[in-house]
Amino acid sequence: MAELSGYFIGLMSGTSLDGIDAVIVRLDSEATAAEQSTRLELIDSISQPLPTELRQQILQLTQPGDNEIELLGQVDVAFSRLQAEIVNQLLQQSGIKPEQIRAIGSHGQTLRHRPEQPIPFTLQVGDPNTLAEATGICVVADVRRRDLAAGGQGAPLVPAFHAQLFRHPEHQRAIVNIGGMANVTLLPADASSPVIGYDTGPGNVLLDSWIQRHQQQPFDRNGDWAGSGRCDQQLLQQLLSLDYFRQPAPKSTGREQFNIDWLDQQLSLQSLSLRPEDVQATLLEFSARTIADALQQHQPGPSQLFVCGGGAHNQLLMLRLQNLLPKITLSSTATLGLEPDWVEACAFAWLAQRCLAQLPGNLPAVTGARGERILGGIYPA
Template sequence: MSKEYYIGLMSGTSVDGIDAGIFDFSGPHPRVIDYYYQPYSLQIKQEIHNLCINHESVSLSDYGTLDTRLGLLYAEACLHLISEAGLNAKDIKAIGNHGQTLYHSPNAKHPFTIQSGDPNIISQKTGTITIADFRRRDIAAGGQGAPLVSAFHQAIFQTNQENRVIVNIGGIANLSILPKDTQAAILGFDTGPGNTLMDYWIAKHRGNAYDNNGEWAATGKMQSELLKRLKEDPYFSQPAPKSTGTEYFSPKWLTTILAKQTTAYLAQDVQHTLCQLTAETISEAIQAYAPKTEQVLLCGGGTHNKTLHLALASLLNMPIASTETQGVHPDQVEAMAFAWLAKRTLEGSTGNLPATTGAKQAVILGGIYQA
């Protein structure tokens, strides 16, 4: 059987770097050929954050420069990965690139979403067909443009043996509900902040990019009044389908709420409470939309946060495990998903699930940039 090698690229809302993987889709189950993680430099991180945070006064020069620089970084990651795997560009059928999300606004009067990283550069530098801009076609069809990974979760993780929920905890947390009735609709949506607020808070107070294993959060105490105020945000009670981003659950969102509190909280107590916010909004979404869940499978960077994992376990009376138990490392799920979506696009197959995104119809996602 001939190999079907695809590259998937993912840069998530945590803004930490590029996940790149080569995956073989020729068999009944995807196979990881090689995987590479390229962290962003501090300068690139700062440029991304500057555009995201100061989105009301973005310089077109800064945006265009970042778009080009990210395109070059994605291309370099692909070339490194291909070389590391001992392959040639001609061995790769296509590259699926999610791009770096800078702004996501599906509920505006004129809905839009922006992912940066010029795919023209990727296809030109690698000599490989590149498929990108997946989200805007779903928005054009009346959807939220997210989450798009639910179709992949269905293809890879659904079973007729048990009701499952896949929870991806990146900067924003999202879930896919996979009933064991394989004829039932698949639901999925963003539950709210995943790591984004915790990452911001520890960077502000400790100078760290993230809370390793949730160790700093574990030193704090949960502040019930603060948690109550955080959860009063209308997004959490908004019905699915829905999606959000770090432009909404932003540092400004958090600091505005903190400024209205009469209590001066210890920094580690805020971190613990933010961890609890992520855990409770995920668990409440599962209990509301998938009360018969028999297995929760975690993926994304938040999988490694032990404090968050313990909080989820205390809230959910059901088994919780990593997607690694199903043969896919939690850090590789989203890169594999966009490799799979690239394959769907190249084959002329639809990639979105209307019940999940709210689109009026299933559509072929992404633009194809020829080698």
């Protein structure tokens, strides 16, 4: 058992590709495999959009194409250089020196996530060697592949962090992270009951892609554009018919399944001609329904639901979730003391601490791994 108090940095860039989130947190002095809570103080945070060219290159690499290895090598280093710039900005902003940071926990940027292939794999870019060299700070990275090697999905990993930070002995709680994809964590009040967590399906990824195509906006602020349209039930039922939603957990998904080309294919099967805003309204209902359906499958269900991720700011999406789940009290994780935009980045700071302490970072009941595993590789300063 290791004493690892101090400052950690967490870096997160999700499937929405909206940017890189970075946080400095102070974590409690002792991390143990058995403890049910974590003392975490968010010291400072910053978010920076991805440059247009880099974002386009990442999008290109999420699908098969030409000259992939050459582009992959370039993007791997370019992404880590951007991470280093953001870390150095955050340190300057906070007044904390690099030598005060115990480690950076870097998620990187997922390009492919294929845990169900005959030879399963997950691939993230963001070279930790470059990041360590450019910041002078120890880096913990490549946190998903050990779980995958142990027979797990390699995702979602944040439920372990949710359990440490948000579990309550008297309330059945659920945490829903709505990023590009959405994932749910069910936290039983009984500490002896297992945590349940998995990807429910798309969060913002289709909503963002559709409004980028038709309105040239990065996202649908407050769900206003979706609110101007009408949900088409025929399209909704077609989207909901995907086999993924009937698969049992553990399960995880990504842009490989939910992307603009897949959406175009679904629309081509429709005999109706839908207005773009009606498609947006249907996509919002699609995200809300798949999250709500997932929560309603579990009994006893949660009495409290806390939302994090960018989707927490979509007021229409939050309203639809509340209407679909009338018996559940819904709020954001800000109610629990952590702003919704920073939860995932904080989780990767926590995973860095767990790795340095030689403690497991996964929940086998969530990922399907054969057992608990220490996650990540360590790249010294």
